[in-house]
Amino acid sequence: MIPNKFDYQKATTVEEAIEYLVEYGDEAKLLAGGHSLLPAMKLRLNNPVKLVDINRIPGLKYIREENAMLCLGAATTHYDIESSELVKSKIPMLCQVAASIGDLQVRNMGTIGGSLAHADPAADWPAGMLATEAIIVIQGPEGTKNVPAKDFFMGLYTTALAENEIITEIRIPIPEGNIGTAYAKCVQPASRFALVGCATIISKNNGLCDRVKLAFTGVSVNAFCDEAVEHALTGHAPDVDNITIAAEKAAINVDVLSDHFASENYRRHLAKVYAKKALMEAANNL
Amino acid sequence: MVSPIHLKVNGQPRSDEVEPRLLLVYYLREVLNLTGTHVGCDTSSCGACVVLVDGKAVKSCTMLAVQADGSEITTIEGLANGSELHPIQEGFKEQHGLQCGFCTPGMIMTALQLLERNPDPNEAEIREALDGNYCRCTGYHNVVKAIQYAAKKMKKEVFHD
Ligand SMILES: Cc1cc2nc3c(=O)[nH]c(=O)nc-3n(C[C@H](O)[C@H](O)[C@H](O)COP(=O)(O)OP(=O)(O)OC[C@H]3O[C@@H](n4cnc5c(N)ncnc54)[C@H](O)[C@@H]3O)c2cc1C
Ligand code: FES
Ligand code: FES
Numbered sequence: 001m002i003p004n005k006f007d008y009q010k011a012t013t014v015e016e017a018i019e020y021l022v023e024y025g026d027e028a029k030l031l032a033g034g035h036s037l038l039p040a041m042k043l044r045l046n047n048p049v050k051l052v053d054i055n056r057i058p059g060l061k062y063i064r065e066e067n068a069m070l071c072l073g074a075a076t077t078h079y080d081i082e083s084s085e086l087v088k089s090k091i092p093m094l095c096q097v098a099a100s101i102g103d104l105q106v107r108n109m110g111t112i113g114g115s116l117a118h119a120d121p122a123a124d125w126p127a128g129m130l131a132t133e134a135i136i137v138i139q140g141p142e143g144t145k146n147v148p149a150k151d152f153f154m155g156l157y158t159t160a161l162a163e164n165e166i167i168t169e170i171r172i173p174i175p176e177g178n179i180g181t182a183y184a185k186c187v188q189p190a191s192r193f194a195l196v197g198c199a200t201i202i203s204k205n206n207g208l209c210d211r212v213k214l215a216f217t218g219v220s221v222n223a224f225c226d227e228a229v230e231h232a233l234t235g236h237a238p239d240v241d242n243i244t245i246a247a248e249k250a251a252i253n254v255d256v257l258s259d260h261f262a263s264e265n266y267r268r269h270l271a272k273v274y275a276k277k278a279l280m281e282a283a284n285n286l
Numbered sequence: 287m288v289s290p291i292h293l294k295v296n297g298q299p300r301s302d303e304v305e306p307r308l309l310l311v312y313y314l315r316e317v318l319n320l321t322g323t324h325v326g327c328d329t330s331s332c333g334a335c336v337v338l339v340d341g342k343a344v345k346s347c348t349m350l351a352v353q354a355d356g357s358e359i360t361t362i363e364g365l366a367n368g369s370e371l372h373p374i375q376e377g378f379k380e381q382h383g384l385q386c387g388f389c390t391p392g393m394i395m396t397a398l399q400l401l402e403r404n405p406d407p408n409e410a411e412i413r414e415a416l417d418g419n420y421c422r423c424t425g426y427h428n429v430v431k432a433i434q435y436a437a438k439k440m441k442k443e444v445f446h447d
Contacts (some may be wrong), residue, residue, distance in 0.1 A: 001328050008289055008306035008352050031353075038348050039330050051306065053353065103418025104396065105333065108342040109349070124310075192417070 003041035009203075010053045012062070014139055014168055017052050021164040022141050024050045030166060031055070032075055032114035035106050042090075060113075060168065063087060069100075070172040074113025090286070093181030093199055095151055096279060098127040100185045101193050113167040116152070119159045119222065121257065122193035125224030126153055128183065130215035131199035134172045140165035153222040175211075179203045182281035184274045188261060194218035195262055196270040198278040202238055202284050209238050212246075214276045214278070219271050220254045230253055238283035247276035291355040294317045294365030295320070304351045310344075313334045313351035314361060322362040322391050326420070333419030336392035343399035345418070362391035365398075372444070374398060383432030385423035393419050393436040397433045402439060407433070 008201045009056045011017035021028050030050035031037060032055065040046040054060060060075035070090055072081065081087055082098035101107055101115075101124050116136060129136070129149040136147045141164055161167065175181075185197040197217040200262045202209050212230045217223040232246035251271035258264040288303040295318060304313060314320045314337065323346060326334030330348040335345045338360040365372040375393050377383060384390045393416065400407060400415040407415070412430050421429060 002309070003307045003309055005287075007287055008350070010355075033349055034350070034353065035330065038350070042328070055353070103333075103417050104334060104399065105343050105345045105418045108399075109344055191405070257423070 001042040004047045006041075006048050006051050006098050010049050010056050012057060014054075014057060014166060016055050016122055017057065017166055017240060018139065018164060020052045021166070023214055026163055028052055028115075029208065032111040032117075033077065035102075035108040035110040036114060036118040037122065053227075054166070056254070068176075069173055070171070071191050072112055072170045074101065075111045075166040077112050078102075078107035078112065078115075079104075081112065088241060091132060091172065091181055091182045091201075092155070093201065093282075094128055094132070094172070095225075096183040097124045097197075097199060100124055100183065100187070100197070103122050104205065112163075112170060115186055116170070117159065117161055117167055118152055120193065120196075121156055121221050121223075122188065122191070122195070122218040123223075123258075124183070124185065124194055124197050124217060127194075127197045127199040127215040127217035129170070130202050130225050131181075131213045132175075133213065134174045136160075136167055136171050137169040137171060138165050138230075141169050142167070142197075150225065153224075156221040158222070161239075175201055175203060176205045179261060180212035180282035180284055182218060182278045182285060184278035184281065188218075190261075194273045196267060198271070198274040200275075200278045200282045202233070202279065202282045203286070207237055208235055209233050210235075214275060216251065216271055216275075218249050219256055219267055224254065224255075226250055226275070227270075233279065237257070238279065238286065240280065243276055243279045243283065247272050247279060250275040289352050289355075291352055293356060294358045295353050296360060303349075304408065306350060306352050308351045309347055310351045310354050310359075311346035312340075313354075314346065314359070317351075320363050323421060324388055324391060326392075331420070332389070332419070333392040333416075334389055336395040336419070337447070338395055338398065341399075341402070343396050360392060360395070360398075361414050365394065368369055373439040374397075374433065376402070376439065377432035378429075378433035381388045381428050381431040381435050383424065389419060389421040391421075392419070393429055397436065400433070405441060405444075406437060409434075412444045 027049035062073040186195045201212040203211045228249040236242040324334035326332035
C-alpha cells in the first residue's frame with residue numbers, strides 16, 4: 001500500500017513547523033512517530049499535501065523534573081517513557097501505560113504527543129493524562145497555551161488542538177504523600193489497543209483515601225475521569241469492600257461504545273472489572 | 287518531487303533520491319535489492335519487515351525512507367560475519383526456530399533488540415518482546431528456544447572477550 005503523493009519537509013524548529021501549518025492549512029500534517037498517520041495515509045484515509053516531520057526538531061524529546069512536575073517533550077517515544085527511571089520513581093503508572101502500548105516496535109517509534117493529538121478513543125495515554133491531571137502545552141502562531149487534560153479531549157479523534165498548533169510538552173504534577181498508582185488494561189487482542197483501560201492514582205491519609213483520580217479509555221468516544229467512582233472511594237479506606245462498591249459505579253452515566261468485539265453491556269461490565277483491578281493494584285502500591 | 291537521502295545500510299554509505307512516499311521497506315527491497323526484509327501484512331502488524339534504525343527495531347513498512355535520512359540501518363543481511371552466522375541466526379538453525387522462514391528476518395532483528403536491552407530474558411520476556419512478530423508456522427515455541435540459545439551463546443562470547 002502506497003500513500004498518495006506529498007511534499008516532505010523536515011522542520012528544524014517549532015516555529016518553522018507552525019509556519020508550514022499556517023501556510024498550508026488543512027493540507028499540512030505534522031509527522032511524529034508516524035504510527036497512526038502513516039497507516040492512515042497508506043489506506044488513503046488521510047492525504048496530506050505537505051508532511052512536516054518534527055522528529056529532527058532539537059529539544060522535543062526529553063524527560064525531566066521541573067518545579068514538582070514531570071515534563072515530557074512531545075516527541076518523546078513510548079519506549080523512552082516506559083524505560084525512564086525518573087518516571088518510574090515518581091509516577092510508576094505512566095511506565096505501565098507506555099509499556100502496554102502496541103508492541104516493542106510501535107513503542108520505539110510512537111510518541112506521546114502524537115498519541116494525544118490523534119486521540120484515538122482506545123489509545124492508552126489519554127487515560128494516564130486525565131488521572132494525573134496533566135497539562136498539555138500547545139504552541140501556535142499566537143503563542144503558547146496550557147490546556148488541562150480534562151479540557152483537551154473533546155470527542156472522537158477530537159481535541160482542543162487547532163489546525164495550526166503543535167503540542168510541545170506534557171507537564172504532569174508529581175503527586176505528593178502516600179500515593180498508589182496503577183494502569184489496568186484489557187487488551188483488544190487483534191489491535192492491542194485498549195478495549196478498556198483504567199488509570200488511577202489514590203492517596204491515603206490517616207487510613208482513608210483523601211484523593212482518588214480514575215480515568216477510562218476505550219469505554220466512550222473519548223477518555224474521561226469517572227467522577228462517580230472517585231467520589232465513592234474518597235473518604236473511605238482503600239480496602240477490597242470499599243473498592244468493590246466504588247468500582248460498581250463505573251461507566252454508569254456515560255455513552256458506552258459498542259462494536260463487533262464488545263457490546264455496550266460487555267464494555268460497561270469490563271469498566272467495572274478494570275476499575276476494581278486498577279484500584280486494588282494502586283491500593284497495594286500505597 | 288524527489289528528496290535526497292544519505293544513510294548507511296549494513297555499514298555501507300548510500301545516497302539516493304527517493305519519492306517522499308517511498309516506504310523504507312520498499313527502499314531496502316526494491317532500490318537496494320536487500321530482499322531479506324519481508325513484507326507480510328503491510329499494515330504494521332506482523333513484524334516481517336523489522337529492521338534496526340539507529341539501533342531501534344522498527345517496522346519498516348511504517349516508516350518512510352526519507353525519515354531514515356542520516357540514519358544507520360541494519361537488515362538481516364548485515365548480521366552474519368562472512369560465512370559465520372550471528373548467534374541469533376545460529377540459534378534459529380540449531381533450535382528449528384523456523385519452518386517456512388517468512389517471519390524469521392523480523393524475528394531475528396527483534397530478538398537482537400531484545401538481547402541488547404535485556405541480555406538474560408526469561409521466557410515471558412521473550413514472548414512479550416515478540417508481541418509484534420507473527421509466525422504462521424512454528425507456534426513460537428522453537429522461536430523462544432532459539433532466542434534462549436542465542437542469549438546463552440552471546441553471554442559466553444562477552445565473557446571470553
Ligand atoms: C500496530 C500498532 C499498534 C498500536 N497499539 C496501540 C495501543 O495499544 N495503544 C495506543 O495508545 N496506541 C497504539 N498505537 C498507536 C501508537 O501509539 C501511535 O504511535 C500514536 O497513536 C501516534 O503517535 P505518533 O508519534 O506515531 O504520531 P503520528 O502518527 O506521527 O501522528 C499522529 C497524529 O498526530 C499529529 N501529531 C503528531 N505529533 C504532534 C504534535 N507534537 N503536536 C500536534 N500534532 C501532532 C499528526 O499530525 C497526526 O495527525 C498502535 C499503532 C500501531 C501501528
Ligand atoms: S509488513 Fe510491516 S508489520 Fe507486517
Ligand atoms: S516460520 Fe513460517 S511464518 Fe514463521
